[in-house]
Amino acid sequence: MNITEVSLWTSNLNEMRSFYANLLELPIMKEDKEAFTVQVGATTLTFQQTNELEDPFYHFAINIPENKIDEAKAWIQSKVELNIEKDSDEVFFKSWNAHAIYFEDSSGNILEFIARHNLKNGVTHRFSSDDLLSISEVGVVVPDVIPFVRKLNHIGIPNWRDDSEGLTPVGDETGLFITVKKDRRWFFSNKNAKFFPFKVSIEGMGRISFEEQGDDVVINN
Numbered sequence: 001m002n003i004t005e006v007s008l009w010t011s012n013l014n015e016m017r018s019f020y021a022n023l024l025e026l027p028i029m030k031e032d033k034e035a036f037t038v039q040v041g042a043t044t045l046t047f048q049q050t051n052e053l054e055d056p057f058y059h060f061a062i063n064i065p066e067n068k069i070d071e072a073k074a075w076i077q078s079k080v081e082l083n084i085e086k087d088s089d090e091v092f093f094k095s096w097n098a099h100a101i102y103f104e105d106s107s108g109n110i111l112e113f114i115a116r117h118n119l120k121n122g123v124t125h126r127f128s129s130d131d132l133l134s135i136s137e138v139g140v141v142v143p144d145v146i147p148f149v150r151k152l153n154h155i156g157i158p159n160w161r162d163d164s165e166g167l168t169p170v171g172d173e174t175g176l177f178i179t180v181k182k183d184r185r186w187f188f189s190n191k192n193a194k195f196f197p198f199k200v201s202i203e204g205m206g207r208i209s210f211e212e213q214g215d216d217v218v219i220n221n
Contacts, residue, residue, distance in 0.1 A: 001157065001171040001172050001174060001175030001176070001202055001203075002042065002134070002174055002175055002202065002203040002204075003043055003134065003135050003136065003138070003174075003175040003200055003201070003202055003203075004042065004043060004044070004201045004202065004203050005043065005044050005045075005046070005199070005200060005201035005207070006043060006044070006045050006046070006060065006135050006138060006198070006199075006200050007045075007046040007047075007048065007198060007199040007200070008045075008046070008047055008048070008056070008058050008060075008109070008196075008198050009047070009048055009049075009050040009053050009056045009196060009197065009198070010047045010048070010049060010050065010056065010107045011049070011050055011051070011053065011054070011055055011056065011107070012106055012107045013034075013035070013036070013047060013048075013049040015106040015107070016036075016047050016105065016106055016107055017031065017036045017047075018106075019105050019106045020036075020038045020045070020047075020105070021036075021038065023079050023080070024038075024079075024129060024132070025128070025129035026038040026039060026040060026045075026129060026132070027039050029044060033049075034048060034049050035047060035048040035049065040062060040132050040134065040135055041062075041063075041132050041133040041134040041135075042133065042134040043134045043135040045135060053196055053197075055107070055108065056107070056196035057107060057108040057109050057110070057191065057194075057196070058109050058110070058138070058139060058196060058198065059109070059110040059111075059112070059137075059138075059139035059178065059186055059189075059193075060109070060110075060111065060112070060135055060137055060138045060139065061100070061111070061112035061113070061114045061135070061136050061137035061176075061178075062111065062112065062113055062114070062132050062133070062134070062135055062136065063114060063115075063116060063119070063121075063132075063133040063134050063135075063136040063174070064113050064114065064115050064127070064131055064132065064133060065115065065121050065122050065123045065127075065131055065133070066115045066116055066117045066118075066119055066120065066121055066122050067115070067122035067123070068115060068122070068123065068127045068131060069090070069099040069100075069101070069113070069115040071126065071127035072101070072113050072115070072127050072131070073089075073090060073101050073113075074127075075127050075128070076101070076103060076113065077089075080103045080104070081103065082101055082102065082103050083102040083103055083104065083110070083188040083189055084188070085102075085187060085188045089101060091187075091188070095161075096116070096173075097116070097117045097118050098114050098115060098116045098117060098118075099114070099115045099117075100112050100113065100114040100115070101113050102187075102188035102189070104189070108191070110139075110186050110188070110189050110191065112137065112188075113132075114136065114137070116136075116173050118173060119173060119174075121133065134174070134175075136173070136174055136175055136176060137169075137175075137176045137177075137178050138176075138177060138178070138198065138200060139177075139178045139179075139180060139186070139193065140177045140178065140179045140180070140195075140210060140217070141180055141181075141182050141193040141194055141195040141196075141217075142179060142180070142181065142182065142195065142216075142217045143181070143182050143215055143216065143217075144165075144181070145163075145164070145165050145166065145167070145168050145179050145180065145181050146163050146165060146168065148179055148217060149163060149168050149170055149179055151219055152170045152177060152179070152219070153170070155205075155208075155219065155221060156205065157170050157171055157177065158170065158171075158172075160172055160173075160176055165181060166180065166181055166184055167179065167180045167181070167184065175202065180193050181193070182194065182195065195210075195212055195217055197209070197210060197211050197212060198210055205221070206221065207221065208220070208221040209221075
């Protein structure tokens with residue numbers, strides 16, 4: 001599941017533009033007073049200004065070459081402080097065969113660099129922002145995980161792991177919706193999960209929006 005576009009909200013547009021363009025060294029594809037778009041490998045990432053949502057924040061992950069976690073860690077550590085979990089600033093997910101590190105941007109979004117060793121996409125050159133390959137995960141916060149996962153299954157996105165009421169990943173290693181229960185603490189953070197609306201585009205499926213409707217989250221595609 002290739003995620004080609006991600007569109008998120010921010011209440012901090014100017015600082016976010018500086019963070020992504022200057023600190024993460026990502027090219028700005030377009031910008032105006034209300035939004036900007038950067039290129040993250042194969043994915044475009046747009047942030048739009050909101051004056052209605054209160055300090056929206058999201059979790060998303062970026063795939064990096066599977067053999068570059070140490071270089072990526074050194075690269076980003078020279079720019080921002082890494083998040084810590086149980087006294088460690090990185091993690092190996094044995095069942096996923098992946099290493100990951102976490103940090104936050106200027107709006108408190110929880111970003112993850114993940115090296116998925118099953119993808120065999122290693123490179124020999126030194127790590128740089130050009131090695132941010134694509135956005136491969138976006139968190140979806142819902143009141144009840146498994147019924148929402150069924151909705152994703154219904155539109156053609158299969159589970160990647162078995163159902164779990166706390167967290168169920170849906171999709172595949174190139175693109176996942178990390179479906180989590182509202183108020184569950186995000187891993188490698190001190191933030192409890194909250195829902196904020198967002199949009200994505202998936203290759204072969206088109207645009208999908210996630211919106212809150214009453215106490216539920218609905219999918220429009």
